[in-house]
Amino acid sequence: MRARPLLLEQTLAVAQRLLLEQWRQRRGLIFWAVFPAAMMVLFGLVYAHNDSMRAGLDAAAAGILMGGALFFSCLGGTVAIIAAERERGTLRRLLASPLHPVAYFLGVVSAQLLLAAVQVVMLYAIATVIGARYHGSLWLGGFILLLSVFAYVGMGFFLGARFARRSEEVVVALSAIGVPLLVLGGTFFPLEIMPSAMQRVAQLDPVLHMNQAFKGVAAYGLGVFELRFELSFLVVFCAVSLALGVSSYRQLLAADRRA
Numbered sequence: 516m517r518a519r520p521l522l523l524e525q526t527l528a529v530a531q532r533l534l535l536e537q538w539r540q541r542r543g544l545i546f547w548a549v550f551p552a553a554m555m556v557l558f559g560l561v562y563a564h565n566d567s568m569r570a571g572l573d574a575a576a577a578g579i580l581m582g583g584a585l586f587f588s589c590l591g592g593t594v595a596i597i598a599a600e601r602e603r604g605t606l607r608r609l610l611a612s613p614l615h616p617v618a619y620f621l622g623v624v625s626a627q628l629l630l631a632a633v634q635v636v637m638l639y640a641i642a643t644v645i646g647a648r649y650h651g652s653l654w655l656g657g658f659i660l661l662l663s664v665f666a667y668v669g670m671g672f673f674l675g676a677r678f679a680r681r682s683e684e685v686v687v688a689l690s691a692i693g694v695p696l697l698v699l700g701g702t703f704f705p706l707e708i709m710p711s712a713m714q715r716v717a718q719l720d721p722v723l724h725m726n727q728a729f730k731g732v733a734a735y736g737l738g739v740f741e742l743r744f745e746l747s748f749l750v751v752f753c754a755v756s757l758a759l760g761v762s763s764y765r766q767l768l769a770a771d772r773r774a
Contacts, residue, residue, distance in 0.1 A: 522618050529614070529622025533596060534629065547592075547630075551584035551638050559645035573650065573734035574705075576642035581663060581725045582702030584634045589627045589664050591689045593671025596623060597767075601675075616768055620761065624668050631664045651732035655739065659732060662749045663725045669756030676763035701726045724748045 537544055555576060562572040599605075639649065649656070678688060697703065699713065700722030706714055717723050728745035731737035739746065 522615055522621075525614055525618030526621040526625060529619050530625040530629070533623065533626040537626075537630070547584070547588045547634070548637060550587065551579050551634060552641055554579045554583055555638055555641045555645065559642075559647070562646075572642075572645065572647045574730045576639065576647040577730040577733040578702045578726050580635060580638050581660075581729045582697050582700050582722050584638055585631055585660075585663055585667060586693060586697065586722065587689065588630050588634060589667035590671045590674075591693070592627060592630065593623060593668050594675040594688065597672065597675025601767075616764070620672070620764060623672075624665065627668050627671075628661075628664055631660065635660065649733050650736040652738065655742075656729060656732045659725070659728045659746070659749065662753045663729070666721065666725075666749070666753040666756040669753070669758075669760035672760030673756070673763045676760075676767040696720055696722045699723060721748075721752045724752070 558575040558579065559572065562575065639647075674688065674692075699709075699717040699720045701717070702722065706717055706723065706727075709717065724745045728742050728749055731742045731745065
């Protein structure tokens with residue numbers, strides 16, 4: 516019976532440590548806040564300038580949150596955490612401590628969930644002032660956000676454990692991988708205006724399905740039935756991402772034990 520409370524205590528301790536480190540390095544938090552906020556303001560000015568485009572503002576708010584804010588904070592933030600831990604040798608010290616590996620993984624997830632919640636509140640506060648509105652189910656929107664955060668964190672563990680060995684590699688990797696994913700994912704403009712070949716390629720982009728699912732709820736008030744394909748894709752992708760992340764994390768720990 517003691518194992519569960521201990522795992523919870525360790526998970527909360529890891530999450531607290533990571534959040535405190537983020538707070539001490541305020542510049543990173545400021546950039547993560549400024550980027551989606553600036554995008555929301557710019558999109559608001561564009562849509563406000565043309566009354567015929569006002570209906571797209573609700574979709575823009577959803578796209579910026581899913582494709583911009585959460586992508587860089589949850590996926591990029593997780594990759595940065597793993598790279599920094601490897602660079603400082605923290606993982607090796609953790610292996611020598613009583614900390615359970617599962618608690619570390621869940622601690623990272625918990626920290627990213629809290630940061631994601633802050634970004635949701637911040638971005639939609641700005642969006643509401645500008646004139647955007649949320650139209651659908653809060654429960655369904657929250658479920659999509661939760662799936663997306665878990666998927667991003669899982670992919671962050673995979674990329675961080677497999678490829679990012681130094682902190683400076685994180686920015687390069689995110690730029691190389693992130694920009695095409697965000698463009699094809701419909702973060703900046705609708706899928707419909709892309710060439711047909713790009714539209715077919717975009718169907719393989721998980722960011723597109725995250726965007727379409729959340730935009731469907733937030734901007735158009737769609738329900739589970741209308742979004743059944745996007746939701747099914749997200750559930751499967753989330754499971755695959757977490758499996759890849761956990762597997763990569765275990766291999767990283769095994770490699771550190773042998774070193």
